[in-house]
Amino acid sequence: MDETRMTGTAGREAGGENDPRTGRAMDTVVRTRGLTRRFGSFTAVDGVSLDVGRGEIFGFLGANGAGKTTMIRMLCGLLMPSGGEATVAGFDVYRESEGIKRNIGYMSQRFSLYEDLTIEENIEFYGGIYGLKMDEIRVRRDALLEMLGLQAEARKLTRDLPLGFKQRLALGTALLHDPKIVFLDEPTSGVDPRVRRAFWDVIHEESKKGKTVFVSTHFMEEAEYCHRVSIMRDGKVIALGSPGELKREYGRSTIQDVFIEVASGRTAAGGGEARAGGSGDSAGPAGKGGEGS
Amino acid sequence: MNASMNRAASLARKELMHIMKDPRTLLIVFIMPLLQLVMFGYAFDMEIHMIPVGVIDRDNSTESRRLIETFRGSDLFRLSEAGAGSGDVEASFQSRKTRAVLVIPPGFGKDLARGPAADVQMIIDASDPNSAQLMKNYFGQVLAGFNESGGRGGAMPFDVRTSILYNPDLKSAFFFVPGIVAMIMVMICALLTSITVAREKETGTMEQLLVSPVRPREIIAGKVLPYVFLAFLDGTFILVVGILLFGVPFNGSLLLMVGLSTLYIITALSLGLMISTVARTQQVAIMMALTITMLPTIMLSGLVFPIESMPKPLQLFTYIVPARYFLQIIRGILLKGSALAHLWQPALSLLVMTSILLTVAVRRFGMKLER
Secondary structure, three states, X not given: OHHXXXXXXXXXXXXXXXXXXXXXXXXXXXXXXXXXXXXXXXEEEEEEEEXXXXXXXXXXXXXXXXXXXXXXXXXXOOOOOOEEEEEEOOEEOOOOXXXXXXXXXXXXXXXXXXXXXXXXXXXXXXXXHOOOOHHHHHHHHHHHHHHHOOHHHOOOEHHHOOHHHHHHHHHHHHOOOOOOEEEEEOOOOOOOHHHHHHXXXXXXXXXXXXXXXXXXXXXXXXXXXXXXXXXXXXXXXXXXXXXXXXXXXHOOOOHHHHHHHHHOOOOHHHHHHXXXXXXXXXXXXXXXXXXXX | OHHHHHHHHHHHHHHHHHHHHOHHHHHHHHHHHHHHHHHXXXXXXXXXOOEEEEEEEOXXXXXXXXXXXXXXXXXXXXXXXXXXXXXXXXXXXHOOOOOEEEEEOOOHHHHHHHOOOOOOEEEEOOOOHHHHHHHHHHHHHHHHHHHHHHHOOXXXXXXXXXXXXXXXXXXXXXXXXXXXXXXXXHHHHHHHHHXXXXXXXHHOHHHHHHOOOOOHHHHHHHHHHHHHHHHHHHHHHHHHHHHHHHOOOOOOOHHHHHHHHHHHHHHHHHHHHHHHHHOOOHHHHHHHHHHHHHHHHHHOOOOOOOHHHOOHHHHHHHHHOHHHHHHHHHHHHHHHOOOHHHHHHHHHHHHHHHHHHHHHHHHHHHHHHHO
């Protein structure tokens, strides 16, 4: 079943570049409308509306405190929204967090494996809490170890691994139960470019298999690897589109330049309103948010 | 349900791995109680012997010398002659040469012969009130012996014979071994569980669990069960050592002991869970566990200091210390062979406490984890 859908999404990727907002046809797996989260008087995420499709690699850019992590935490069911709507894999974030949790993988900024357990113990544990059977776990464990080239180190303590391997192992365990959607919150911070490259190879691989990948980052060259990126500032999505579109839109040659222009707010008044349609009604340049409301 | 149990089992297995791989935990769990047993059992002897006592004999009669001989004959006191003059008393207390001084006033012998009573004075250094109290009691004992042996012609109006039950040799180990069991169980349950939850929060793995299908009650079960097991293992270990090393008796029912210990363990675990809903770091968890559970268990449960001798407000406070009830239970079962019929009161108190604590802890734990 997955096979056919895989090819379907692989095809859609190419089209996504031209028009990522073909709505219904693209098999939306994450959908938010006016999603908001307040902490006291501070609004961390302010009325964000998004649609993300199957197999899409969706990037969150933004300075620290722009609301990326809060956004991801709400979508993962770690944080209750203060307002708005959101569904993830067809499940409602308010009422069906159990359903969401079965269908997502998550990797946070912080290293999330148990350092005092061995590599294989970590893999087996995470397989266990996702309800995988022992023989399944063994197969996937061996595949993961092989991919990382860590077969010989399987019984070593995780704390003794170099950081790059730790991060890749964390990604591997987040994917172990074959989730539909993966949320990666700044997964590559602190690793060298070579490891980052290997990381992105895995991400593209998973996208081809039909997995949706949400990734927040502050490395601008990583934004270029995404199918679509959104730039957040003060809790709002102020720019959204494929890297090519954004560059064209703002007349810049790199996403970095687009980001500096958009996120610094220097020209946000002009560019933001003209293109992103202001903050409140829609996240995207086109009328998607409008349709929803 | 089955899936839920499997997830809890995965968590429990992982928790056991953490325990086995951390030599510090094993050190705390097995070496510390051994040290405490030795400390409390041998070194911390509540009885005092051979108290140095000074004597000022202002009478210097046959009777006064007989009184002094009676004191010398007792193994409770060691006499050292002090000169006359109360200035010397102060000096001998200061230099810790004596801890009490017996003053026999002039005319003691004559008064005694004439009857009905003669006075002697005992001056006691009460900088340590507990031993002062003991010295006062011993002093009375020796005087009673003196009276009996014909000092007043055997004219005692009544005769008190004391029978000491349950711990006839008044061994302090009998008293402390159950106390150490109570303390170690609280420590494992409250301290170690709150630390392990806080550690997961600190390292970020708790978040990883929360995005998985694992439910809060599965996390609780997975965290708590290994420590229940560990607490039982450790309690048994301490008791066996206590029985073999100090000859502590086990007079009651083993089944009752297991049942009521379980109740106590669950109480302590609920406290640990409560702490872990508040503490974000291991440091905070340790501080809170020590002040909320360990300290009251040691100071306010009757483990070391008798509750009856505490000031009234503190006595009231002891009613919310779980170890207070468990100590009554475990001492009753071990030393007196008490049955449930005798222990229903502390058992019921513990049950009420556990139900309240566990409900609040589980609810709070769930809430904290979900959002």
